[in-house]
Amino acid sequence: MNNADKILNSAYHALKQLFVISSNDKVLVLTDTHCSSIGNAFIQACSKIGSEVETYEIKEQSRPLKEPPEELIKLLSGKSIVLNIFKAYSEEIPFRIKWIFKVEENKLIKMGHMPGITEAMMLGSVNVNYMEMQNSAELLLKFLTDAKQIHITTDEGTDFYLGVKGRPFVSDVGVIKGGEMSNLPCGEIYCAPLETEANGVVVFNASVGDIGILDIPLKAYLKNGRVMEFESEDNNLVNRITELQNVDEDSMLIGELGIGINPKACITGNMLEDEKALGTAHLAFGNNADFPGGGNNNSKIHRDYLFYRPTIEVVYNNESCRKIMDNGMLI
Numbered sequence: 001m002n003n004a005d006k007i008l009n010s011a012y013h014a015l016k017q018l019f020v021i022s023s024n025d026k027v028l029v030l031t032d033t034h035c036s037s038i039g040n041a042f043i044q045a046c047s048k049i050g051s052e053v054e055t056y057e058i059k060e061q062s063r064p065l066k067e068p069p070e071e072l073i074k075l076l077s078g079k080s081i082v083l084n085i086f087k088a089y090s091e092e093i094p095f096r097i098k099w100i101f102k103v104e105e106n107k108l109i110k111m112g113h114m115p116g117i118t119e120a121m122m123l124g125s126v127n128v129n130y131m132e133m134q135n136s137a138e139l140l141l142k143f144l145t146d147a148k149q150i151h152i153t154t155d156e157g158t159d160f161y162l163g164v165k166g167r168p169f170v171s172d173v174g175v176i177k178g179g180e181m182s183n184l185p186c187g188e189i190y191c192a193p194l195e196t197e198a199n200g201v202v203v204f205n206a207s208v209g210d211i212g213i214l215d216i217p218l219k220a221y222l223k224n225g226r227v228m229e230f231e232s233e234d235n236n237l238v239n240r241i242t243e244l245q246n247v248d249e250d251s252m253l254i255g256e257l258g259i260g261i262n263p264k265a266c267i268t269g270n271m272l273e274d275e276k277a278l279g280t281a282h283l284a285f286g287n288n289a290d291f292p293g294g295g296n297n298n299s300k301i302h303r304d305y306l307f308y309r310p311t312i313e314v315v316y317n318n319e320s321c322r323k324i325m326d327n328g329m330l331i
Helices: 003-018 036-049 070-074 090-104 119-123 130-144 235-245
Strands: 026-032 052-058 081-085 110-113 147-153 159-163 181-183 188-191 198-204 218-223 226-231 254-260 280-286 302-308 311-316 321-326
Touching (some): 003 036, 003 130, 036 052, 036 081, 036 119, 090 110, 090 181, 130 188, 198 302, 218 235, 226 235
Parallel strands (some): 026 052, 026 081, 110 181
Antiparallel strands (some): 147 159, 188 254, 198 218, 254 280, 311 321
């Protein structure tokens, strides 16, 4: 079997497992010239199932997009599945957030979000045993139920607390329902922490969205939910990430805690896959307004920061404690 056939099978498998797609579905595929081979694989998979497919190609001369085009919005009418398969431009983060919100207004549409998807991901972290990953997710979610605080440390110097009382954790590896979105590749447990209860220091040493793999660690000092300062031996990195991140009032405010559970995900510098890697955790600063279970950060951006081998302890509402990860290993 050649790679094209393997990618087609991977697309078909994901559509059947996560979207429970059938011949009754009407699908919109949003793609571009960079990801056309993957877009075509999903189109072929939909056709194989008997689903009706409509395609919208983002023209390169119109990029970076700032707003969802009106002709694209009109295509949402009657659709049950939307697949976003295009190159991830950092300048298009505001567009992507607005587009996600627009699609989610229709509570019947299931959305697959894949900015930056590659053929290597289709052959690897998309082509996984979803049942095994769902079992891991369910176990972790059980241990995170009724959590009020999360304490995370690493051997590299990370030591911070997050308040999560009333902010439930969810998984992206189950069956997607109408009005919901999931990344492909999927494979994380995540929540929107309380916006004013993140305190301590975190050492990011894996990768950062729009920056890629970190050669030198980046520290962030957190106080009452907000990044007070970035620090690194690389001053250019500090200057660049401060400029990228500090764009509005809430962009330095905590937005997400995520824990990777995909055993096939690799650290490549592409956050779409990086944040799913088993043995990692990540924080995001910025928008979480569409997160299940609540989120009050309305920034126009959302950027993820990843670190290796976390030790994670949960403090519950009844004051008991439980360690759920030790140096990157699930317990």
